[in-house]
Amino acid sequence: MKTNKLTSAVRLAIGAGAVTATMPVAQLATAQEQMIEEVVITGSRIRRPDLEAVSPYTTVDAEEFQLSGTINVEQKLNELPQTLPAFGPSSNNPGDGTARVDLRGLGSSRTLVLVNGRRWIPATQTGVVDLNSIPGTLIKRVDVVTGGASAVYGSDALAGVVNFEMIDDFEGAQITGLYDITDEGDAEKYNMDITMGGNFADGRGNAVVYASYSKREALFQGDRSFSDVALVESGDRLVPGGSSGVPGTRIFGGPAVPGAGFDLGTFGPNGEALPWIEPDSRFNYAPDNFLQLPQERYLVSSFAHYDVNEHVRTYGEFAYSYNKVPQELAPTPAFTTVEINPNSAFLSADAQAALNGAVNEDGESLLNDDGNYVAFIGRRMVENGSRQSIDVRDAFRVLVGVDGDINDNWSYDAYYSLSNLDNSNALNNDVSASRFIQAVATNDAGTACQDPSGGCVPLNIFGAGNISQEAIDFVNIGATNITSIEQEVIQASVFGDLFTLPTAEYPVSVVLGYEHRRDESSFRPDTFLASGDVLGFNAGEPTIGSYKATEFFGEVSVPLLQGAPLAEDLTLWGAARTSDYSNLDDRVNSFATAINYAPIESVKFRLGYQEAVRAPNVSELFGGNANGFPGADDPCSAGGFQPGVTNSDLCVATGVAASQVGNFTQANSQIEGRFGGNPDLTEETSNTYTAGVVWQPTDSLDITIDYYDIEIEDAISVLGGSVTNVLDLCYNVIQNAGSAFCQAVNRRADGNVDFVNVLNANIGTIETSGVDFNVYYSTDFGFGIGGNGSTLDISLNGTYLDEYDVTPVAELSDRVDVCAGNFGNTCGNPLPEILVNTRATLRTGAWTFSGLLRYIGETDDDQIENAGATDLVVPTIDDEYYLDLTVSYAFEQGLTLSFGGLNVLDTEPTALGDSQQQANTFPETYSLFGPRYFLSASYTF
Template sequence: MNYKNPYRKSAIALAVSSATMMSAGMSNVAFAQDAETATALEEVIVTGSRIRRPDLASVTPVSVVSGEEFKISGNLNVEQKLAELPQTLPSFGPSSNNPGDGTARVDLRGLGTARTLVLVNGRRYIPATQTGVVDLNSIPGSLIKQVDVTTGGASAVYGSDALAGVVNFQLIDDFEGVEISGLYDVASEGDAEKVNIDLTMGGNFDDGRGNATVYTSFSKREAVYQGERDFSQFALTENSDNTALVPGGSSGIPGTRVFGGPTLPNGQTLGRFNTDGSGAPYTSSDAFNYAPDNFLQLPQERYLISAMAHYDLTESARLYSELAFSRNQVDSELAPTPWFTTLPVNPDSPFFAPDVQSALNGIRSDTNGDGVINGNDNATLSYIGRRMVEVGSRQSLDTRDGNRILVGLSGEINDVWSYDGYYSRSVLDRIQVQNGNISRSRSLQAALVTDDGLACQDPSNGCVPLNIFGEGNISAAAADFIRIGAINVTSITQEVWQGSVSGLVGSLPTTDQQIGVVAGLEYRKDFSRFQPDTALSSGDVAGFNAGNPTVGGFDVTELFTEIRVPLTDQVEAWGAYRYADYSNIGGVSSYATALSFAPTDKMRFRAGFQSAVRAPNVAELFSGGGNGFPGATDPCSADGFDPASTDAALCAATGVAASQVGVFSQANTQIQGLFGGNTNLSEEESDTFTLGAVFQPTENLDITVDYFDIQIENAISILGGSVNNVLDICYNQVKDINSAFCQAVTRRADGQVGIVNVLNENISSLETSGVDLNIGWTKDLDFGLGGEGSTLEINSKATYLLDFDVTPVAELAGTNECAGSFGNTCGSPLNELIVNTRVTWNTGPWGFTGLIRYLSAVDDDTIATQDANRADILVDKLDAEIYLDLAATYAFSDDFSVNFGVNNILDTEPTQIGDQQEQGNTFPSTYDLLGPRVFLSANFRFR
């Protein structure tokens, strides 16, 4: 017999959901019920509130991406499709080699991935890092039913981490049959291949009381190096007179760079070594081109297994569960290790030609402590940079194993009240294997040799003499002696208990529509541990950034409620409140309220205000500290000095020779920073205001326009907001050697910046505002292929960014106005206008679609943040770009279809830039560098 569906059509089914309305148990109806009920329920499932409502009637702006969008665009990695949305800023993805950590992320409004909450079926998913972000690689793309993107603070509804908004992946959970799908994607140059194979099986059982769905997937992505594209094969920089981009690179060179070296007999300064050990001056043309060894597309192997099931125990109780496992391996690769150090050497070593021996003899010091300087003493090179090409490239092999189990019970208490409760446990284990490192201590030991060069002065540990004085001079045995690997291990655990009730509590006299309410309790516990390799944490490894252990966690108990009040048939009020008690920061509150007014059935206006909080995560609190090398400009150098603002005396007081202030060249465009946690951090606070309108003038046309304004106070970031900001604030703004910013800067003996200490702080504020416009239009046409009719559909999403302001220090007047800018201060391009328009024509078994993406031009951020003269900047802007993707689908039957397409068919390339780049002479997560991509996918279903 047919089992009676407990989720029958009722007022509550159309108005109110349980606290996890998008769960496996409530998101779809798989049993005997009329089509009208199924349609109504399917229509109202959106994110942004736990109370169900149609998408266009949502009180907060919601953008929906259908599962079909992923299929027709050939996107193997879901973050690439989300990065196309105007509301997002491209974050870590397939091109994130350095910076990057193997994860794929989504960043709403450019406010940071840690401020974007990612949910799956309305619940928290597997955290991939100690910041709590979700790796989108772990989400099964072929199971996506739709993705709801809610922008603006949503902490009152979903809890911490939702300051920028929520991205909710709704997965198919009631599959019947067997479906096999495959994708092959390749660049027009015949490389950068991607392969994906999915298998989905599911069916009902026990006369329709239950359903089980199992999904497996394998995908592989091949590597592409920067050297394989003309655009990125050289690391570009501005030339000395700022008239052209020229090949640049690092001062750590295979021939060993000497900073402040002694004078050679010919009167030249020792700047580098020739292969025979003789000396030569260093020029900018000697810089090492590190670009070719870096990935432009990271290789990846990914395995996913998911299982979802639900079973109706009674007419008012449904048991449901979700299981997920993911293994994701993403490798990154960098050029061989650049070793920078102060180096003791033996001037009598045969590694040096006579001219160098003579120069080094003049700088011997009493290294043996006998009170006499003679041939028994060594010399010290104050600072050198050696690119260890003989050791090989640096590789980071990241493997993340994630698993999650969830069990829950939901159902109806009576005709107007329902309940839902669940428990989930997520575990992530990350193993990072690093190759191509060298040991600092062994390298120092091996470089200091005896007079004959056949042995180390310190022969311990089987020391092998190391000749770094000239390109190619390191022997295989010496390379083996200094080579060192590292293995870092991270484990993350998250547990969530949640229970809630929802229902209807009558109506006001002014309307027959009922008031909907939700109330619930949630307990969450987060704990993680990062254990770096001993050699890495000790600082002995040169090649990868050093890091210390990070161990910590917290738990939080939260009470939440939500209410929808129809005031009249045209006016509706909505509110939400959440109180959270954290073990580390205490009690915090979030609330939200909104009002909508529909004077006609074709028009709706909405306004909302949300006050949200975000508690600091484990990494922000407990990170043991580590090194990084972001792009930055030293204000005391020739390139950074501004006579009108830079304090020359302060430059001298902090270690720059007075005669070199504003004269010396900065050794590298990257400056080392020390990053780490701070247990004294407090919560971030944000206010979000939205004002919008929904127009549906005809049945086939809908238009939404929404203004947003998001302000975040006490934003958690590093000191000053960036290494570059700290240097600018110290020397150009506060100009006080005792300030925290100047105290954070440490210079080397040669005056170059050695390191900038930038631990986490609650800095001042972030603010962004803009306007979103969404247009959807559908038209049935009388003509089509094969004499049949057809359907034309146009969907366009656009965002105009009005402001993106960062105030890194509250007590300073300076605010970085970053809208429409890019660079070392503002980061990735913040385009003022982004438009994403898809046109689809369906006719018979055919479907044709085109996606046009427009990114407006952006300026070098020094124009807005430092009042730089545009005429003095070589690449003052990145031009506007247009991308065109085309695809066609043919359905041989209801169960077999093929999809073919070409992405970036116009072969659009970005504007090349120099020192303000992220990597690859551009921002590869924002702009395409691989050229056109051709893909073919097929889908076959057995019923």
């Protein structure tokens, strides 16, 4: 039977490129009549059921979440080949309690998240949406558009759009619950939802109310064998390592201990002098860190609409979310410069002798005028307890709108929305830097501080467990920081048909619209945090800013030819947007065009070009200075020095002793970076080319292949792209002490890097290209449980990543970081060349059996391709397979039970050393917990 245009469009929206397409082909004819009023082509605002997608896209339907036993929607989205895992349930350090989605690995701030086609609540000053605030049970489907969509949806859509279509016409009541636990009996998850809705006013209106409660229990890195020890690279193997901030106190560059044959490196429990032994002396911080962050979440949502008359429909939305996510880190590592009384009773005789006898190369005493020894130390404050960072986000959103038909050809839509979020961040068990320094300098007896002001209590840091509770009470501090975010959106649009060309069957369609958006936010840090008087958490300064955007946009779809020989359909599509941002000097413009050509009904070609822009957000523009600790390599150290490449003289000129260049051991694998906003940022632009083919050889088989090529110019990032890049550019590439990159590097007296200033900047380019391939097959069988036949659906969704290159400095076009197929301190999360998801679902009678097989291709340490490294301990992360299985049964009384197992093959991540993110791996990319099992129930009445 020949399918008509609407059926073809519906089939594409459901099948082609879909992760799961749950509607059997046999039902399409019925679906045509049910869906005609709700089909909205993703990637365009034009409401034409005959217009097929103009950009590569993927659809995830509600059943995929049910089959996966997913409480948090980011976990399912992060499995898509088109996304790079962002912050999620295992993002402890770094992390901020949010859950995000990152299309094409281009960054969460370049991915626009919408709900029902409209902007959702921003959760950070970067404008990123916390997916925790989206009610999972109400999701009808998720449409993912990749390849740039700024012309259609706005600035943030440079990488693409993730749109959550919600159920807004529910009738009846539904209660759902889920319990999830690992095979080791830990890391539980609980979820309970209730949805109620119904029609009113003789069917002219409908209202839906939804409430949800979720809880996720904590799991520590110490609870799994692959993460219970912080691993480092030593020689040709991974060995237990950790931090140089130790409970016994590390003293850097300590003096020789008389008659002992070693330099003072750390202290025993009675203050005795001990040597520093690599890596045995290091502190294992891993067990104190979360592997799964605990969470408690409440959601309340409502949707309503009412047909006033045949031309006017009013609608409204309300959402409230409360989300509490703690992070927990090992006790504060106090890295700071202190004055030590060499005659202190806290020290043993050999330690006193070493400090009193400390001299420089000229034989001069190193004691200062007060008779104290000045040292840079690392002290792990285990007596103070683990550091806690507790994020609580309260958010609400209200939206009111009106839409309807003007006449048979024209319709309109207008709405106003207001979103507000307050984020309270409590920091517990930090240490005051000033009080710590004050309390270390004591009298000879150790009974009083040399500076007794403020009630100072002597602090005995010489040996593990020696700090008194009174001293802890003196140095312990907490902080409460408040972030407030408000977004206001006004949008109005009209859409309709103009005329029909003589060669076409369908009219030319247009959309014209206006949007005004106001974004305002503030970050108000605690006094201690703002002053920088903290040792355990990243210092931060206030961030206050706002901007407004006024935009006009339009789209046009021009059917050029239909029903002709070798031209079943030929349609030209275009979109444009002009934006006036209050924080930019000039207007910015985006436009897009695409041509869809179907020589025959079963084959369609699509070719597109989009020029997109992204204006800097509040955080990027106005963010106060803050520090962080990314993994980085010091080129002047033994581990980072490259003979014949690294400039030794420059190392000496910037603070490394000549004898130590290429010889000293980097104190920590993490190096402090100081980050902050830049009000002089300009917009970044992107050019995206797409080319694809859609082939439907039969009614039961859809195949799509899409090529994409994206280039971002003037990309907004940190100076040089990363701390590692700045160090590399300074010492290995530019090699000029006066360059901005060398000026950003600050070293301590012992030669180690103290910190690197990497404020926001418009850097060079980011280029990525690849191919998406999707297959959907569905077939019916005449046999099955209950004698009613059965249906088998198979979907495959994959991506081949051909290129992901970053040019951190526009003027140095030959300096390119190659990241496709790589991972590490330069490229970050693994970017496999091949990612594939395959799901097979069999429905027979009341039973559903489903399996999902995920494949993540192998990746190499980015030092191999970008720095020529040949002696890495773990050069490659192996490819991984994950298998999830689910079975469900639908009772006649409205009850459905599902049972599933995730990662049933018990696939464990490859253990990493220096080139990891956290927990000896990349925890949002790879499954960490072993097999998980879930039981869910849904009762509708």
